[in-house]
Amino acid sequence: MQLCYIKYVPLDPEARRWLVELVLLDTTQDPTLDWTRYPYGPQANTPGWVEESFTNFEKGINWRSYVVCDVAYNNVNNWLWTPFVERGNANRIYIEIKFTIRDCSLFPGNALSCKETFSLLYYEFDAATREPPPWEPESYKLIGRIAAGEGRFNTNSEVIINTEIKSIPVTKKGVYFAFRDQGREVTFIEPATGTCVENADKGDTPTYLCKGDGKWYLPTGGCKCKAGYEADVEKQTCNVCLPGKYKHLVGDEHCQPCPDHSKAPDYGFSECRCNTGYYRASKDPKNMPCTQPPSAPQNLTVNFVDQSTVILSWSPPSFQGGRADTLYTVDCDSCGPGVSNIPNTDLFNDTKVTITGLNPVTTYRFKVFAENGITERAGESEYVDITVTTEASVPSSVTNVRVTDIKSTEVSLAWDSPLINEATDTESDMVEIYEARCFARHDDSNATNTLTKEQQTTFTGLRQRTEYGFQVRAKTTHAYVGDDDNMQMRIIAVFSVGGVMILVIIIVIFVIYFRRWRSQGWVATLRLAEAD
Known part of the structure; x- marks a missing residue:
């Protein structure tokens, strides 16, 4: 506790009405104070009150003041007396005190006694003496216990100067004013373990310090209201959440209304229940509305x-x-x-x-x-x-369609089977049967078809001096193979036939042209002619 500045302003009521002020003592004007102190000297068990200068050049302050800070001692009882102040004609004396108070929290664990108040007392006397003022505490009347109304200061804030004005009636010749610093009056400052109120949970164990003014300070730990309960700071209680509201976590938060599509039908809900047909995922925050599954794509x-x-x-x-x-x-x-x-x-x-x-x-x-x-x-x-x-598997078309024998009215053909992709080959991709087709080149309306499991066939009953086309395709279990990109090759050959003697004139003219027939295969076109 630091006493910075003391000023006495005694005002006679009658004089005050005429706006007359008489200053009896102004410490801001004194270069030294040298007031009476107790304890003091070599026999003192505590430093007690110490006179020093209080300066703040920005505010134009350079005062003599008294300071006391005996927080490291037990049984503190420090007195400070003003000189004898004669009242003159005044019936009432006003005293203005300017002071600072240091926060006791600046001494955690080190202070044996600390108080953020001091007592202001007075003693009327009919004669001023050169002796110290009377020592009996019982003889002094208490004007008041002075506390920091505007604030305390600590290392992180600017020094706060508090101002207190008190007054007393006076009837005798003069008065002594006394300032008493008692440290802690009842017990030492010591840590105490707190307990939580009903419906509260503790995080870290709450540890309190009882300060000199009888108030409690909480440096560590504390209690928080349980889920389903909210804090009433003024009453220091944890109140249950009302129906329609919830509180999910332990803490100081207030109860909240239920989110959409949910309800809290009773008291103390930590989570609102979803309405029928609505749901909340385990990872959803509790303040999220309840939801539904999506419709189909x-x-x-x-x-x-x-x-x-x-x-x-x-x-x-x-x-x-x-x-x-x-x-x-x-x-x-x-x-x-x-x-x-x-x-x-x-x-x-x-x-x-x-x-x-x-x-x-x-x-x-x-x-x-x-x-x-x-x-x-x-x-x-x-x-x-x-x-x-899925579509059919498509092997390649039949290959190497060729004429193996020619007679006057018949032609024999042979061919090679389609190539199967072994990487995708299945039993259903195997060739089931071949279909061969023979038609007159300029009249394909009377075509002749034949089916065979062999890779050869013979067409009979053909007309002489007629050009014929031939087509061959393979059929798997799924479908015929071949497509428009594998069009038929047509081979045109001219043959001469006389009697039973067949003269094969190997005048083979390869002409490639394209013809569409359902699905495609290789085509050979031949011309049968009589021999001269």
Whole structure:
């Protein structure tokens, strides 16, 4: 505690009415004070009051003052007396005190006694003597216990000067004023472990210091109201949350209204319950509204399909359930273990998937599900489905179609089987049968077809001097093979035939032209002619 400045202003009521002020003592004008102190001298057990200068040049302050700070001692009882102040004609004396108070929290653990107040007392006397003022404390009347009304100071703040004005009635010749610093009056400053009020939990153990003014200071630890209870700081209680409100965490927060689609039907709820049909995920914050699963994806479309691959795409659900974490999963009820998806994960946020490893000419049903963070709690998810049939596996066309024998009315053909891709070969890709076709070059309306499992065949009953075309194609279990990019090669040959003697004139003119016939194979066109 630091006493900085003392000023006495005694005012006679009658004089005050005439705006007359008589200053009896002004310490700001004294170069030294030299007041009476107790204890003092070599026999003193505490330093007691010490006179020193108090300066603040920015504010124009250069005062003599008294300071006391005996926080490291027990049984403190420090007195400071003013000189005898004669009242003159005054019936009442006003005393103005300017002082600073140091915060006791600046001495944690080191202070045996600390008080943020001091006592102001007075003693009326009919005669001034050269002896010290009377020592009996019982003879002094208490004007008041002075505390820092404007504030205390510490190392982190500017020194705060407090001002206190008191007055006393006077009837005798003069008066002594006394300042008493008693440190702690009841017990020493010491730590004490606190206990939490009802419905409160402790974090770190609350440890308090009892200060000299009888108040408690909390340097560490403390108590917080439990979930479902809010703090009433003024009453120092933890009050239960009312119906319709909740408080999720231990702390000083207030109870909050339930978020949308939830309710707290009773007192003390730490989390509002979701309404029927609404849910909250385990990772959702408790102040988040309850939500629903999304509706099914929209506009499921096949973007691509071949013998082993299907690409699907879709649009997001029209209803997201009040959330922003919609993901998708694809289910195939007849896919084997070799089927895989891209993206290769159970749940993904893309609206497109590529499915590979499918069998050719196989019908699949694909379901695309929409899910979000609470779908698992809801127990079901909406989906859209589509049925897709993969295309046939396509080996290469038959190759090396050739004429092996020619007679006057018949032609024999042979060919090589299609080349099978061993990497994708399945039993269903194997050739089941061949189809060969013979037609007059300028009249293909009367074509002759023949089926054979062999890689050769003979057409009979042909007309002489007629050009014929031949086509050969292979058929697998799924379909005929060949496409427009593998058009037929037509071989035109002119032959002369006489009697039973066949003269084969090897005038083979290779002419390539293109003709379309259902699915394609190799074509040989020959001209049968009589011999001269």
